[in-house]
Amino acid sequence: MPTTKTLREGSTRKRAAILTAARELFLADGFDRSSVDAVAARAEVSKRTVYDYFGDKRTLLRAVVDSVGQSLVTTVRRTLDDTLPEPAGAAELEDGLVAFAMRIATDMLGSAEYTTLQRLVRTESGHLPQQDYNPMADTPDEAIAERFAAFAEAGLLDVPDARLAADQFLALTFGVALDRLGSANAAQDPRVRPLVVEGVRTFLRAYRADRGAGGTA
Known part of the structure; x- marks a missing residue:
C-alpha cells in the first residue's frame, strides 16, 4: 500500500x-x-x-504516470487553443474540429509521452492503485466540453449537454478509428484521417446550430 x-x-x-x-x-x-x-x-x-x-516506490510510480498524464492534458488544452480559438462561422468550425482531431491523432498519439503512458499503465498496472486507473481521468473530455459550451454561447453549436457532446465527438472520431483500425495514431496510419473527417461531419450534422436551416453538411 x-x-x-x-x-x-x-x-x-x-x-x-x-x-x-x-x-x-x-x-x-x-x-x-x-x-x-x-x-x-x-x-x-x-x-x-x-x-x-x-x-515509497509505488507512490513514485503513480507520480510518474500522473505527471505524464498531466503533460498530455496540457497538450490537449494547448491544441484546443491553437485550432479552435473563436471560429467565425460554420465552415471554420468544421475545419477547426478536423484540425484539432488530426493534431491529437498525430502530435499527441504519436508522441513519446503517449507511448510512455500506455506502456507504464499496461505493464505496471498491478503496481498502480487500481486496475482501471486512468491518470488522465476525464480532464480532456471536460476541456473539449468547455469549448463546445463556448461555441454554443456563440451560436455555432446546439449542445444542451456539452459533456455528452464531447463524449460523442470523441466516439465519432477517435472511437471509430480505434474500433476499425485498432489505433487512432494518424502518424502511423493514413486511414485515420478519412474516419476523423467523416466523424466531424457526422458530429456537426447532429450539433451544428444551423442544421435545420440548410447549413452545409
Missing part, C-alpha cells in the same frame, strides 16, 4: 529530476527491477530525499 506519511513538497528541480530518473528506469528495467537507490543515483539526490518526496 502507498505510504500515508506526510511528504515534503521539496524543490521543483529535485522533484523533476526524481520523476525523470524513475520514468527512465521503470521503462528500461521495469518497476520490480528498479530500486529506489538507482532512482536516487540517477537523479543525483539522496535515497532519503526520494522517500521524503514520494514516500
Whole structure:
C-alpha cells in the first residue's frame, strides 16, 4: 500500500529530476527491477530525499504516470487553443474540429509521452492503485466540453449537454478509428484521417446550430 506519511513538497528541480530518473528506469528495467537507490543515483539526490518526496516506490510510480498524464492534458488544452480559438462561422468550425482531431491523432498519439503512458499503465498496472486507473481521468473530455459550451454561447453549436457532446465527438472520431483500425495514431496510419473527417461531419450534422436551416453538411 502507498505510504500515508506526510511528504515534503521539496524543490521543483529535485522533484523533476526524481520523476525523470524513475520514468527512465521503470521503462528500461521495469518497476520490480528498479530500486529506489538507482532512482536516487540517477537523479543525483539522496535515497532519503526520494522517500521524503514520494514516500515509497509505488507512490513514485503513480507520480510518474500522473505527471505524464498531466503533460498530455496540457497538450490537449494547448491544441484546443491553437485550432479552435473563436471560429467565425460554420465552415471554420468544421475545419477547426478536423484540425484539432488530426493534431491529437498525430502530435499527441504519436508522441513519446503517449507511448510512455500506455506502456507504464499496461505493464505496471498491478503496481498502480487500481486496475482501471486512468491518470488522465476525464480532464480532456471536460476541456473539449468547455469549448463546445463556448461555441454554443456563440451560436455555432446546439449542445444542451456539452459533456455528452464531447463524449460523442470523441466516439465519432477517435472511437471509430480505434474500433476499425485498432489505433487512432494518424502518424502511423493514413486511414485515420478519412474516419476523423467523416466523424466531424457526422458530429456537426447532429450539433451544428444551423442544421435545420440548410447549413452545409
